[in-house]
Amino acid sequence: MGIRILLLSVLMVLLNANLVLAGSSGDATFDSLFLTRQLTQEAGTYYKNRMNALTQERVRLSSARDQNGDIPPDNLERIAEINSHLQELSGQKQKIEGSDKAWKSFEAVRVMYQTLNQAEASLDQKDTWSSDEAWLDQATGGLLASYRNELQAANTAVDIGKRLQKLDALIQKMNQQAPTPGFKKMRDGLNGLFWLMNTFGDKTGVPVVSDFLQKYGEAGTAMVDASERIFNTIRSRAGNQLLPGRHGDDGRYDAFETPIPRPGRPHGYHQTPTARFATCLRKR
Secondary structure (H helix, E strand, O other), X not given: OHHXXXXXXXXXXXXXXXXXXXXOOOEEEOOHHHHHHHHHHHHHHHHHHHHHHHHHHHXXXXXXXXXXXXXXXXXXXXXXXXXXXXXXXXXXXXXXXXXXXXXXXXXXXXXXXXXXXXXXHHHHOOOOXXXXXXXXXXXXXXXXXXXXXHHHHHOOOOOHHHHHHHHHHHHHHHHHHOOOHHHHHHHHHHHHHHHHHHHHOOOOOOHHHHHHHHHHOOHHHHHHHHHHHHHHHHHOXXXXXXOOOOOOOOOHHHHHHOOOOOOOOXXXXXXXXXXXXXXXXXXX
16 A cells, blocks of 8 residues: 555656656657746746846946946946846847747657657557558658667767757658658757757756756657667568568558659669668668
């Protein structure tokens, strides 16, 4: 009974915090609107406190007088800097309070983690005619697996901003090779993380962003881990099949890949996703 109560208490804390990790790929489930409202409140307080402190400093500097009864030149220079900074802070405060950029960023991160989870889960999707979405998820997962080494290398950058940019460039490369909605969602999520970090990451007075980045800022690690699991799952199947228990080709792979160009291949030649992935495995 004591253990049940303890587990229930931990779960309630996580739910109340609106930040919960679940799923094999770190599927993120949280209320983006709640976080946006909390961010607006905390950011408003942060900017208000900063502006009040600068205003008080300006009053103190303006009250000082030299032997001639004038405001010292150094004070005038600092007052000009304060006025410029106050104008900048006021603009940032209004931008945050009147923009949906924060909500879009939070939501993009949530969808990015969800997409990773779907790409991994799609490997167990049954081979049916009605599984178009699963086919796209499998194509996304197959490329993630084949680029697992590149993902790991991109995720080693010390600076988190550069790390996100390298990951974004790599995901863009995958998307150019085989465009899927999943890759676009991943890029949106990485850009959302970059915006949150770049806008609020250095502001200790906005703890909701600090907590969020601590929990979800390691998107690269989630991608690397997912790509490794997908790679190992496919390698464990006969013929490196993307689908479980599937052998041969009934024509749907060719139909699925028709829009994808095959430079240097004979006219009418199409390589199936499974065959292409097996080729990638052999090369890597």
